[in-house]
Amino acid sequence: MDGEISIRYKVDLERMLLDGSAEPTYLWLSLLEDITDCFSDDQQIGSGGFAVVYKGIVGERMVAVKKLSQTLDMHENKFHKEVECLMKAKHKNIVRFLGYCSDTQGRIANYEGKFVMADLRNWLLCFEYVPNGSLDKYITDSSGGLEWGERYQIIKGICEGLLHLHEKHILHLDLKPEDIWLLNSTEGKSHLPRTYTVLAL
Structure with missing residues (x-):
């Protein structure tokens, strides 16, 4: 070309x-x-x-x-x-x-x-490209790391993404923290409000 x-x-x-x-x-x-x-x-x-x-x-x-x-x-x-x-x-x-x-x-x-x-x-x-990296880089023990509100938003995002896949009859089969990518908010309310699940082969 x-x-x-x-x-x-x-x-x-x-x-x-x-x-x-x-x-x-x-x-x-x-x-x-x-x-x-x-x-x-x-x-x-x-x-x-x-x-x-x-x-x-x-x-x-x-x-x-x-x-x-x-x-x-x-x-x-x-x-x-x-x-x-x-x-x-x-x-x-x-x-x-x-x-x-x-x-x-x-x-x-x-x-x-x-x-x-x-x-x-x-x-x-x-x-x-999702620049903030994957969830495994943010997971810590309960006394540190992410606030409860951020954790809730991540869990909610994962569930919504998986529900969509299941409604399309798609199974992820390899869901792990490295496959969950985090995106910054444009609203500034929270620094990790949306999560992405990545389909793995």
Whole structure:
């Protein structure tokens, strides 16, 4: 993809970030490489057994790009089902899904002394970036940490997000403090009034 087209797609993604009603869409691999500095270690913000998450810079905004492991034993249909679930999971207490990339390219590789054509698969998911981190960083004993009102708002947000998923017949299956992301209030009443639950693969 040439530079001019890449800039256009970056502008489209920036517009999407500003428009909360915009639908998730297909995102080009070259765009995701561009905004994450080719998935550089400096942009890495998290990792798990099946994916690495990178921060992507889109104009003045940021996104989180989840790159699934190439060794992940997942059939393409399962990835498509995951994308379908994420597209249905629109709620104020669920991190916003922006788009996906499913890119497979044939590459010549040396296998046991023979050159063979191998598929290089790239499956990526792009989400709204939530800067305050996950709940595990805020959990302390009962004598410190969050005020009761903040704890109540977090619990309420988790329940509302899970209820929405269950109404859409989606099960989270991996809910833990690291999957609950916190967002600042714009009203200034509390510093942690909204919570996001993140769908895990």
